[in-house]
Amino acid sequence: MSDPRGNLRYCFTPLVSCIVDTPEAAMMGCVRGLTSHVTMATYKNYGDAQRHESRTAAVTLSQLASIDCDPLLVEEYFTACALFRLSGVSHPYWRDWPFAEPSRFFTPEGLHHWHGEFWSHDVQWCIRGLGDAEIDFRFSIIPPITGLRRFPTGITTLKQVCGRTKRDVQRFLVVVIAGTMSPDVVIATRALMEFRYMSQAPSLTSASCDQIKAALQEFHHHKNAIIESGLRRGPTTSAILEHWRIPKLELLQSVAPSIEQVGSPLQWSADTTEHAHIEVVKDPASMTNNQNYSSQICRSLDRDEK
Known part of the structure; x- marks a missing residue:
């Protein structure tokens, strides 16, 4: 293409952001399940309070290059990839894309990463802590506020919950559980809420990033109260879980670094x-x-x- 002076330039379209949910990101990042596509963390490290080393393009490509096996021998190649927790994709589409860096272009995605995590985990902790009837009652008696949605029948019977509904529930959840659950559980829930709201700001500064990091650290400081209260349970068996193997929780560690690299996450929402x-x-x-x-x-x- 021509520049303002009329000179021809050989240009490349930069890969700034890939707006996808976690399973698709893992597939494109060439990692298998229970492995972060942004950092070197695995499911055993998802609950750590610090961010792990970035999973750079150089790291992934060097791991693929070190596998001495023909990719056409699918089963053998897949087994060989297990050492590095790779998915078996031998030629990532971004491998020869200039300046493409997976740890950067897999940007935080608010709709699935934040609001999805909120409904799948935060809300479920609160429902178990208060009980279906109590939390529905508390939501039902919230006075009408112009511009805000009401939940006259509560939230436990909602079907096909969309992103808009999840945002509406977020407005009231901390108030609903305040004074009824363990103070540490309330603080942890409120810290994640602050993290989400601050991360959605259209304009962010270095001070904002510090506040976002502080909110996440506050959650990690109080999160054990959630397990100690028996609120973290399996979605199907309802068995008490004593770990934090939540992929989207680990991804929160990469929000502040992403803001510093490519700007506000609000622009990368799905x-x-x-x-x-x-x-x-x-x-x-x-x-x-x-x-x-x-x-x-x-x-x-x-x-x-x-």
């Missing part, structure tokens, strides 16, 4: 693309006869464009 599911899938699907969805959805979209 809200826009996720909302497209409503416009191009759910709404057209509601006009079908519930048979052969794909063809009818495409026909509906074609008609809308004409």
Whole structure:
């Protein structure tokens, strides 16, 4: 392309951000499950209070190069990758992309990483601590506030909870549990809430990053109270868990470094693309006869464009 002076320049599009959820990021980062795609942490280190060394492109590519096995021998190659907890992908798409750095372009994604973690973990801790009936009652008696959603029947019976609903619940959760649960549990929950709210600011400074780090450290300082209270349980067996093997919890350690490298995480949210599911899938699907969805959805979209 030409620069302002008319000189031809050989340019490369920089890979600044890859906006994906955790499973897709792990797949593109060439790591297998229960392994961080941003740092060298594994599931055993997810609950650590400090950030582990970055998983750089050089590290991953050197590990792949050291595997002396033909990738076409799938089973043998996959077994050989286990030593480095790699997924078995031998040629990452970013391997020859100039300046592409996985530890940087896998930016924090608020919709899935923060709000998803909030609903899957924070809310569940509070429900177990108060009980379904009590937490629903407390949400139901919150006075109406203009501009804020009410939950007249509580939150435990909500179905298909979307990002908007998760944000609405976040506004009230700390107030709802205050005075009824262990002070350390309330502090830990509030610390994560502060972390999310501060990280979503459109403009952030070095002082903001320090506050974000401090909020996360405060959570780690008080988090053991959640396990001691028996609030951390398995999603299916309800067995008490005494570990912090939560991938999205480990990813919180990379938020402040990412802000310093590529700016506010708010610009890397998947809200826009996720909302497209409503416009191009759910709404057209509601006009079908519930048979052969794909063809009818495409026909509906074609008609809308004409």
